Every structure is written in C-alpha cells, then in structure tokens.
Amino acid sequence: MEKVYGILGGDNRNIKLAKLLAKENNIVYTYGLEEAEELLGISKIYNCNSVEELAFSSGIIVGPIPFSKDGVNVLMPYSNQKITIKECVKKICNNNKLVVGQVSDDIYNLAKDSNLEIVDIMKCEELVILNTIATAEGTIQVLMKNTDTILQGLSVLILGFGKVAKTLAYKLYNMQMDVTCAVRKSTDLAWIKAYGYKEKNIHELSSYVGDYDIIINTIPAIVVGKKEIEKINNETLVVDLASYPGGIDVDEIKKKDIKYVWALGLPGKVAPVTSAKYIRQTIELYL
Numbered sequence: 621m622e623k624v625y626g627i628l629g630g631d632n633r634n635i636k637l638a639k640l641l642a643k644e645n646n647i648v649y650t651y652g653l654e655e656a657e658e659l660l661g662i663s664k665i666y667n668c669n670s671v672e673e674l675a676f677s678s679g680i681i682v683g684p685i686p687f688s689k690d691g692v693n694v695l696m697p698y699s700n701q702k703i704t705i706k707e708c709v710k711k712i713c714n715n716n717k718l719v720v721g722q723v724s725d726d727i728y729n730l731a732k733d734s735n736l737e738i739v740d741i742m743k744c745e746e747l748v749i750l751n752t753i754a755t756a757e758g759t760i761q762v763l764m765k766n767t768d769t770i771l772q773g774l775s776v777l778i779l780g781f782g783k784v785a786k787t788l789a790y791k792l793y794n795m796q797m798d799v800t801c802a803v804r805k806s807t808d809l810a811w812i813k814a815y816g817y818k819e820k821n822i823h824e825l826s827s828y829v830g831d832y833d834i835i836i837n838t839i840p841a842i843v844v845g846k847k848e849i850e851k852i853n854n855e856t857l858v859v860d861l862a863s864y865p866g867g868i869d870v871d872e873i874k875k876k877d878i879k880y881v882w883a884l885g886l887p888g889k890v891a892p893v894t895s896a897k898y899i900r901q902t903i904e905l906y907l
Contacts, residue, residue, distance in 0.1 A: 626678025628652055628671070628708070628718075629696030630685065631885055632892035633899060637682060638665055640896050649677040652696035652703075671703060675712040682903065685721030685742060689864055689884070710734050719903060722863065739906055747902040751887050752787035754895055758886030759788055759861060760795075763834060766857050766879055772796045775831070779822065780838040781808045784861060788836065789817055800832070826851055833857070837867040844868040852878055859883055 622645055627638045629652030638648050642664040649666050650659065651674040659665050668674040674681065684695035687705060694708050705727055712718060713734040721742040731738045741747060763771055775798040778785050785801060793799045793816065800818040802825060803809060812819040820828060822843065829835065829844070830851040837844060840862040844852075849872045852858065858873065858880045860866045866882060873880050887895040 622646055623680070624649070624678055626650070626668075626674045626681035626716075628674060628681050628683040628720075629694050629699060630683060631695070631697055631888035633685065633888045633895045634682065635659060635698070636892045636896035637899055638662075640900055649674055652694065652699040652701060655698040655700065671708055671711045675716050679716060680903070681712060681716055681718050682899070683718055683720035685888070685899075686863060686885075687720040687723055687727070691724075691864065706730060709736060709738075712736055719906070741899065741902055741906070744902050744906065746905070747898055748783055749787075750898045751895065752784045754887035754891040755784050755861065756788040756791045758890035759836065759859065759883065760791065761890060762859055762881055762883050762886075763857065766859075766881060767834075774798065774833040776800070776834040776836060777802060777820070777829070777832040778836050778838065779825075779843055779867065781812060782838060785838040788838070788861075789815070793817060830856075834859070836860075837862055839867040840865075842867055842869055844873075846872045849873050849876060849878075852876070854878055857881070861886070 624647045625641050627634050627648060627650045635656045635658055638650060638659055641648050642662055647664050649668050651668040651671055653659060654667055689695055692704055694703050694705055709727060709730050713736055717737045719739045719741050723738055723740045728738060772795060776792055778789055778801045781801050781803045789799050789801055800820055801812045802820040802822040804822050809819045826848050829848045830853050833856060835856060835858045837860045844867060846869060854877050858878055860868045860882045
C-alpha cells in the first residue's frame with residue numbers, strides 16, 4: 621500500500637532511505653536535501669521549498685540521526701539552508717510524527733506544545749545494536765587509515781563497555797589485537813574478563829593511559845582530560861566515537877603532537893545503504 625513520507629535533512633542514510641522508500645512505491649517529500657544529486661530525477665521523490673510544505677505534504681517525517689550536531693541547528697549537510705531545532709519543531713505542528721535520533725528533553729517538551737509527536741529512533745534497542753556493526757567496521761577503517769602498521773598485535777584501550785564498545789572489542793579481539801577495556805562498574809569488569817579481554821578501572825586511567833598503541837573512547841562525557849592527555853604517548857592514535865561533546869578534551873589534545881580522530885556518524889559514512897534498511901525496518905516496527 622502506497623504511503624507518504626517526509627525526509628528532513630540528514631546524512632547519506634536519509635538519502636538512501638528516500639530512494640528505498642520510493643523504490644517501494646511510496647511517495648517521498650524532502651526538505652534539506654536539495655544538494656543531494658543522487659535524488660534528482662527519481663520518480664515519486666519531490667523536493668519541498670520549506671519545512672511548512674514538508675509538514676503539510678507528509679504525515680510521517682524522518683529527520684536526521686542525530687537531530688543536531690551542535691545542539692542548535694538541524695543537521696542538514698546536503699543543504700544550503702539552515703534552520704534551528706526550535707524553529708523546525710514549531711513549524712511542524714499539524715499532528716505530524718517526527719522520527720529522529722538523539723533528542724533532548726527540552727525538544728520533547730517543545731514538541732508537546734506544538735502538537736508534534738517525536739519518536740527518538742535511537743531509543744530502539746534493535747537499531748542501536750545493529751548500528752554498532754557499522755560503527756565497529758567504520759572504526760577499523762579509521763584505524764587502518766591512520767596507522768602505518770598492521771593492526772594485529774597492536775595494543776588497544778577501549779574506554780567504556782556499552783553496546784558499541786562490546787561489538788568493537790569483539791571484532792578487534794578476533795583480529796588478534798591486544799584488547800583492554802576500561803570501565804567503572806564491577807559487573808562490567810567481570811564481563812570483560814569473561815570475554816577474554818583485559819580489564820582496567822577507568823578511575824585509574826591516568827596511571828596506564830600511556831601504555832597503548834591505540835585509544836578508543838565510546839563514552840559521551842569527558843573522561844580524557846588534561847591530566848590523562850599529558851601522559852599519552854605521542855605515537856598513540858586516539859579515536860573518539862562519542863557524540864557531542866565527545867569524551868576527550870579537544871582543546872587539550874590539540875596542544876600535543878598526538879594523532880587524534882573524532883569519528884562521528886560512522887554508520888552513515890561507511891554503510892549508508894545497510895543503515896537505511898535498518899531505519900526502514902525500525903520505522904515499520906514503531907509505526
């Protein structure tokens with residue numbers, strides 16, 4: 621049965637999602653993707669000139685994941701337009717359903733006042749877990765690009781042991797890297813040991829942070845500050861996977877001659893087609 625969808629901004633995942641929905645004979649209206657040449661001339665995909673037009677034309681609107689990178693503006697890298705989150709929410713106010721990722725509480729409250737239902741798709745456990753596969757594979761790509769040796773045998777310190785860290789540790793361990801995970805919970809320490817990795821207490825990070833070839837952060841809060849950065853070896857590759865504001869003090873690490881990569885949005889960069897399929901499945905599950 622033909623449905624009508626709206627796509628609001630976003631990265632390659634939303635571009636692939638628009639094409640997928642159109643291929644399934646759905647009508648797709650877009651805003652904030654006018655620079656995406658891939659969508660030009662495709663039957664059943666129509667570009668809107670305003671957010672209001674998108675809202676009027678669509679019942680279900682799929683926005684960016686994350687909704688914003690700077691906490692102010694809607695993420696629209698394929699557009700010359702700019703719109704704030706608050707302005708966007710106020711303009712989509714005719715009983716629409718907005719599906720986005722990583723939404724703050726104040727935006728939820730604003731949406732209620734605007735008669736708009738927001739679904740944070742990144743709260744769907746299945747999608748989050750599936751996304752960790754692309755994030756882990758993308759991280760491996762980052763490591764290979766930024767090192768001049770093979771990864772096998774290198775020592776890697778992973779900060780945190782959430783969903784991304786679990787998948788990443790598993791893949792790196794099976795590549796025969798020397799994997800250590802640093803956490804604060806005693807239960808996580810026990811699980812890390814059970815999986816066969818080395819475990820460290822993150823509260824003692826400064827005492828061992830200089831011992832690794834690669835450091836990867838997955839914690840979305842500053843855990844690597846000035847004290848820890850001063851002890852990191854200059855030949856160490858440091859990668860931050862955490863969303864804004866990240867887990868590494870950017871200003872401090874830039875003062876040292878350390879190779880640092882803040883690798884955001886890896887699923888959209890390395891596997892947009894697969895990610896779009898996962899998003900499509902999740903939308904069906906929720907809606």
